[in-house]
Amino acid sequence: MEATSSDPSLLVQSLILAASTHDLPAVRSLLLTVPAKVRDPETGITPLHACIASFESSTPATPSTPSNPPNGTSDGVNSHTYRKEELEDAAEIVRLLFRNGAIWNELDGKGETPGCVARRLGLEEIYGMVVEAGVRAELLFSRLGEYQVLAGGESEEEEEDDDEEYGGINGGVEEDARSPQDGQLATDNTADVNSADYLRSGLTFTEDKLLDDESNGVMMAWEKDIMQRTAELILPAPNLRVLNVGHGMGIIDTIFQEKNPASHHIIEAHPSVLDQMRRENWHDKPGVVIHEGRWQDVVPILVDSNTMFDAIYFDTFAEDYTALKDFFSEYVIGLLDPAGGSDGNGGVFAFFNGLGADRQVCYDVYGKISEMDLFQAGFDTEWETIDIPDLDRTGEWDGVRRRYWTLSKYKLPTCRFIG
Numbered sequence: 001m002e003a004t005s006s007d008p009s010l011l012v013q014s015l016i017l018a019a020s021t022h023d024l025p026a027v028r029s030l031l032l033t034v035p036a037k038v039r040d041p042e043t044g045i046t047p048l049h050a051c052i053a054s055f056e057s058s059t060p061a062t063p064s065t066p067s068n069p070p071n072g073t074s075d076g077v078n079s080h081t082y083r084k085e086e087l088e089d090a091a092e093i094v095r096l097l098f099r100n101g102a103i104w105n106e107l108d109g110k111g112e113t114p115g116c117v118a119r120r121l122g123l124e125e126i127y128g129m130v131v132e133a134g135v136r137a138e139l140l141f142s143r144l145g146e147y148q149v150l151a152g153g154e155s156e157e158e159e160e161d162d163d164e165e166y167g168g169i170n171g172g173v174e175e176d177a178r179s180p181q182d183g184q185l186a187t188d189n190t191a192d193v194n195s196a197d198y199l200r201s202g203l204t205f206t207e208d209k210l211l212d213d214e215s216n217g218v219m220m221a222w223e224k225d226i227m228q229r230t231a232e233l234i235l236p237a238p239n240l241r242v243l244n245v246g247h248g249m250g251i252i253d254t255i256f257q258e259k260n261p262a263s264h265h266i267i268e269a270h271p272s273v274l275d276q277m278r279r280e281n282w283h284d285k286p287g288v289v290i291h292e293g294r295w296q297d298v299v300p301i302l303v304d305s306n307t308m309f310d311a312i313y314f315d316t317f318a319e320d321y322t323a324l325k326d327f328f329s330e331y332v333i334g335l336l337d338p339a340g341g342s343d344g345n346g347g348v349f350a351f352f353n354g355l356g357a358d359r360q361v362c363y364d365v366y367g368k369i370s371e372m373d374l375f376q377a378g379f380d381t382e383w384e385t386i387d388i389p390d391l392d393r394t395g396e397w398d399g400v401r402r403r404y405w406t407l408s409k410y411k412l413p414t415c416r417f418i419g
């Protein structure tokens, strides 16, 4: 196919069509004049979407086997077998589009990213390419942020431009799953919560939820299995020293208590959570030391006083990924005993892994980024997978403003010092 017209909208349509028919020469030639990140104004489809969605109409050479779970493989990609040549052509176009600036997490009119489409259609290799592109884009995006800080920052307008240009994971907002912008891409319009607003907000405690004054879920009882398994992994024996950042509903702290720790420090910043802790007599529990305030203010004092731990858990609310990264890059090294732990081989650090948890592709990208950042900070990370039940069916979200978790698997990280 030849790009014969200079009409911009026709050129956009031509590129989308060429991508959808896997016409490599046409895509290559059109990319000389049309940016890879264009979208069809009506459908929101980008050339990347079109290329991947073309498999919607192609019959798999081998249908998925009955043993494949309906939700997909353990990695969450539905398993199909498509014709090899077809897949190779598509992969080549996807590669070309990414090299020319295609945005990995752009939403189409149906609210799907190219990665969502690839996953839905069982295109494992292409899904992997999207995840890799996401990791590259996010790393570049965060490095650029660092350069901007070094260069003295930039105006808000310039920052917004960069967000658009690089398609930051959540339009440039990188928050954990319980933070209302997490995993939300361009079309979502839920209000965001920042740390300062949250810490001023009123809270509602019920049997199975802790909500802020806008009904955002701060903590929910369905996470109990995650907390239970985390506690088993990081505090496997009695008489160890544990630090928990973020008390919430006290689920993990209750489990830590059952393990008879030698000392049990808790950092908590929200006045209403602290009041609730007083009502529940947390100050009188064995080994418990409560630090009232934000971890950002408390942790430097603990480091200065040489207080060491065998296990550290980090699970806050309304903070972004940079807060978590700061915590493990700057402070864990001063708090986790390298000769600690149940076997004396070093303490263990874990955190609530909820980044991007309302969209599998974002969750996978963030999993890789955090693992790389942890490695750079001196940690080896192991991941354990925990099944999450269908939370819609069990009515967990009734009365909660936003489903911050939509995935069927939780990836539990445990981090130890390298070597």
Ligand SMILES: C[S@@+](CC[C@H](N)C(=O)[O-])C[C@H]1O[C@@H](n2cnc3c(N)ncnc32)[C@H](O)[C@@H]1O
Residues within 6 Å of the ligand: 178, 195, 218, 219, 227, 245, 246, 247, 248, 249, 250, 251, 252, 253, 267, 268, 269, 270, 273, 293, 294, 295, 296, 315, 316, 317, 318, 319
């Ligand atoms: C998701 S909850 C923790 C849930 C807890 N893991 C459990 O098992 O119930 C987050 C907690 O972190 C607290 N928090 C948020 N930002 C904080 C900060 N900067 N420093 C300390 N605590 C913070 C919140 O007030 C909230 O109690």
